[in-house]
Amino acid sequence: MVDSPMTQQRERELKFDVPDGWELPNLASIVPAGGSVDRRSVSLDSTYYDTADHALRAARVTLRRRTGDEDEGWQLKVPTGDARTEIGLPLGPRDVPAELRQLTTGVRAGAPVRPVARVRTERQGHAFLAPDGTPLAELAFDDVIATAMGGSATVTAWREVEVELKAGDEALLKRAAKALRRAGAEPSASGSKLARALGATMSRAPSGAPRSVLDAVLPYLAEQHAAMVAADLELRRDRDVVHVTRVACRRYRSALHVFDDLFDADRAAFLDGELKWYAGVLGAVRDLQVLGTQLRAELADLPDELVLGPVSARLEQTLSHDLAAARSKLASALAGRRYVALLRELRAWAEQAPVVAKDKPAARLDKYLSKAERKLDRRIELAAAVDDDAAGKNDALHRVRKAAKRARYTAELSAPALGKRAAGSAKRAKKLQTTLGHRQDAVIAVEFLRRLGAVAGTTPGENGFTFGLLFARVARRGQEG
Numbered sequence: 001m002v003d004s005p006m007t008q009q010r011e012r013e014l015k016f017d018v019p020d021g022w023e024l025p026n027l028a029s030i031v032p033a034g035g036s037v038d039r040r041s042v043s044l045d046s047t048y049y050d051t052a053d054h055a056l057r058a059a060r061v062t063l064r065r066r067t068g069d070e071d072e073g074w075q076l077k078v079p080t081g082d083a084r085t086e087i088g089l090p091l092g093p094r095d096v097p098a099e100l101r102q103l104t105t106g107v108r109a110g111a112p113v114r115p116v117a118r119v120r121t122e123r124q125g126h127a128f129l130a131p132d133g134t135p136l137a138e139l140a141f142d143d144v145i146a147t148a149m150g151g152s153a154t155v156t157a158w159r160e161v162e163v164e165l166k167a168g169d170e171a172l173l174k175r176a177a178k179a180l181r182r183a184g185a186e187p188s189a190s191g192s193k194l195a196r197a198l199g200a201t202m203s204r205a206p207s208g209a210p211r212s213v214l215d216a217v218l219p220y221l222a223e224q225h226a227a228m229v230a231a232d233l234e235l236r237r238d239r240d241v242v243h244v245t246r247v248a249c250r251r252y253r254s255a256l257h258v259f260d261d262l263f264d265a266d267r268a269a270f271l272d273g274e275l276k277w278y279a280g281v282l283g284a285v286r287d288l289q290v291l292g293t294q295l296r297a298e299l300a301d302l303p304d305e306l307v308l309g310p311v312s313a314r315l316e317q318t319l320s321h322d323l324a325a326a327r328s329k330l331a332s333a334l335a336g337r338r339y340v341a342l343l344r345e346l347r348a349w350a351e352q353a354p355v356v357a358k359d360k361p362a363a364r365l366d367k368y369l370s371k372a373e374r375k376l377d378r379r380i381e382l383a384a385a386v387d388d389d390a391a392g393k394n395d396a397l398h399r400v401r402k403a404a405k406r407a408r409y410t411a412e413l414s415a416p417a418l419g420k421r422a423a424g425s426a427k428r429a430k431k432l433q434t435t436l437g438h439r440q441d442a443v444i445a446v447e448f449l450r451r452l453g454a455v456a457g458t459t460p461g462e463n464g465f466t467f468g469l470l471f472a473r474v475a476r477r478g479q480e481g
Contacts, residue, residue, distance in 0.1 A: 442478025
């Protein structure tokens, strides 16, 4: 959703702390046979930007302005699995470029950014080159002086080593790490120079089974919030993460409903409503993506003699039009105040959830899981009582599917504490959810085909026959699913 001359590259690096007086080991064992090491020294000056509450750093996002190297310019680093993607823009003015402000809107929940640290680095660079001169990796031995900005300036100094992959492989990175550790280097306690400048160490996820209900629920909510924030960055970079974002919304809503006695009712109801709105905007895009995949496969399965008229063209034209409209609404939502307010509320819950109930031992998670299972069983019974050809059958089964999702998510949340009991429940609910999902996809598809058939049947040069045939096939598969 950003259109600008930005550059992008994937960054995979390891960082090491080294004591005063430490020296680099012989690098010959790291370089591939026939390769070489190109050495050079540079001086770097980087100013880092963040919100007052360091929202970017909390999301593992780095925004900086760097001078002093061929790598100079504005740089935004965003998480990509166990690596990061660096997005670059030319230096230009000292104000943060509009493109980078737009990309980080969701991560910072609309809050302004300001300089938070200045880091000056004297770097001894060592580029590992393949025999043909291709850069495989770069080892940087840095002397760093950092100034944290705030009510007063705090200056710190240290030495560190970074190894960043270029065209090399993970084996090269492992060799470099092994050589450095043998020489006395230790994996960095800070995730970045900025984190160290601000006095922050890397946080570690709690290990072991949760000891209480809140020990299970709050990290689960934090995980869904983090997934939505990470996906926000990807959506703004036109990456297709609609499905994972929607699932994170659903998981969060599920926990709000099942564990409703833990939280302030008004706050939880408001947040649930806003998540439902956002999931609906995402769902409009996702449903069309699934629909397109399904109908293309159905059409490809038909014999050529049964495809009458420009069926594929009509299908693609309509899907493209509808998907463009749905994506436009998603883009408007991402740029709107309502969405930013949702992110702020999610951030507030992450910082201090409005817990109103006394915590309970983790074994009580079984009570909540049983509650979700009973609701699923009741909805199954209600759906079974509706005749298969009755108008309300699809709605009844759709409610079963939603209850199955809620039971599944509750079981997955509880699994670290409840073990096999929760794992079995999750497996059962997932199977039911998948089966009913195929039926719901068919419900959406037949309505879409009804619409296309009506248009084709009244348009010169087109024919509604094939759409009627597809309608019948999809409806039958839905009933069988």
